Amino acid sequence: MALFVHKYGGTSVGTVERIEAVADKLQTFRQAGHDLVVVVSAMSGETNRLIGLAKSIQDQPAPREMDVLVSTGEQVTMALLCMALERRGIAARSYTGGQVRILTDSAHTKARIQDIDVVNIQSDLQAGRIVVVAGFQGVDEQGNITTLGRGGSDTTGVALAAALKADECQIYTDVDGVYTTDPRVVETARRLDRITFEEMLEMASLGSKVLQIRSVEFAGKYKVPLRVLSSFVDGPGTLISVEEDDTVEKPVISxxxxxxxxxxxxxxxxxxxxxxxxxxxxxxxxxxxxxxxxxxxxxxxxxxxxxxxxxxxxxxxxxxxxxxxxxxxxxxxxxxxxxxxxxxxxxxxxxxxxxxxxxxxxxxxxxxxxxxxxxxxxxxxxxxxxxxxxxxxxxxxxxxxxxxxxxxxxx
Missing domain, CATH: 3.30.2130.10 (VC0802-like)
Structure with missing residues (x-):
């Protein structure tokens, strides 16, 4: 039995049908005996819709109120996913960032995580539940809702994996791993089986959009094994880890x-x-x-x-x-x-x-x-x-x- 933290991006939970597919995937992991904490993004397009609503009322809304507004997108997803799991006979419980108490600083719309209280999550895991957490959000010392910036759900997933000492953090997205370059430019680009945090950090900072750069920094700092997989195609994905590949014939360029x-x-x-x-x-x-x-x-x-x-x-x-x-x-x-x-x-x-x-x-x-x-x-x-x-x-x-x-x- 292992403890996995899964993160599902907006395209992975973009419709009710896709949320049902995620529930099926989680059921397979649960039947294999694994413990699961799941971090979800808002459904695809929802955050943009919410921002559009705000802009229709005020050109420059207060950052605090923007955080209150856009954080609701992830709450919709987490509740629907828990319903889908319960319908399959799997005990599940959802948490907002504030309910977990993902403590952040007070920099609204671009907050940074300072601490995570995992007591409730650990209690639920021991009770046999799958825990579903809203990504991208936390609270500051005053209890104000904060958000971590675009792509912040990746950081939530890695931070929870570090706090829980998970065996692996798995990021499910619309690509099946990290490639040698963009396959849309080079048709013969290969999916990498493995890449180091150093290499992934460079690629993320240089324009690769597979992972949010802060999540890679976090994973490298706390040595959290990170794997990028597709929500839609089964496969091993790409493992991002501290250790360099020790094979004799390793590539000069990744x-x-x-x-x-x-x-x-x-x-x-x-x-x-x-x-x-x-x-x-x-x-x-x-x-x-x-x-x-x-x-x-x-x-x-x-x-x-x-x-x-x-x-x-x-x-x-x-x-x-x-x-x-x-x-x-x-x-x-x-x-x-x-x-x-x-x-x-x-x-x-x-x-x-x-x-x-x-x-x-x-x-x-x-x-x-x-x-x-x-x-x-x-x-x-x-x-x-x-x-x-x-x-x-x-x-x-x-x-x-x-x-x-x-x-x-x-x-």
Missing amino acids: GIAFNRDEAKLTIRGVPDVPGVASRILGPVSKANIEIDVIVQNVAADQTTDFTFTVHRNDFDATRQILEQTAQELGAREVAGDNKIAKISIVGVGMRSHAGVASKMFDALAAENINILMISTSEIKVSVIIAEKYLELAVRALHTAFNLDANETVSE
Whole structure:
């Protein structure tokens, strides 16, 4: 007998029929003798519907009231799932985040979990019940309902698994695991049997939408084995764990992540003096704009060209800030490009293999794809290229690193 925490996303519980299918799946686990805690999202589209209702009344509703409103979506799902289980003769009990007492800070709409009281859940498990918990929500010290931000149900599931010391946290979604890259771009992309938390964290931060990044951080911190599976297709999914694969022939690269939502800005002819980077990036950061890749080039005339990337939605606002900064610093000009993309190769195997970056650059050069910027870390290499070459580049790299489904997976 094992203790599993299951999390079912909005598409998995999007209709009454799908909720019934989830109940069937849980019945199979229960018949095998396992204990189950189930975290559910709102039915697909429900959160957007609730937000739309709020916006029809007030352009900028109070965050506290928004949390009260949108938290109701998960409550509908948890109650319906418990009814479906009870109809099958399976004892079940539902809990809101507040009833469990998932304690959070008071940052409405983006709260962070501080503590979880699992006494009631453990009591129900000992009594033979399946416990169904509303994801995405908690309460603060004053008892106010809080929510964890979009995708927060993943974090609820992992946090409960950590608090309960569950054998595994299983995230059920509309994909059957983590792939070497997006199968919609590369038809020969493979499902990975296993990936490390480090690799998954990089892929999640670089644009892979399979898991919410905070849930991966949480799982890695508390060493919770995490598995991504499909609600609609049976299979082993992908296990995300602390341990690296110890097989002799392990791949150098586990996957390729990419992000189309990039924009690049350059301030040219800036005096090359101490503190200039802070004077350029400080106002951007104060505007709550996140900066990604940074490159600085010093010219022979002792001026510097400073280039960095931001999210495409922040392009116009950042450019306005830079124009003002350029005047203050006496810079020559500000240039920008909002038709770029970032591609990253990710893999713990890089640590023990030389020449990974050069192999990446060679593969792109063979397709006449120009690299605009480069960023590296211990287990990833990222490049900025023109957006029009994105899919060609991903396919070329996927083949170059033997990630295609019909290729061997070792170097």
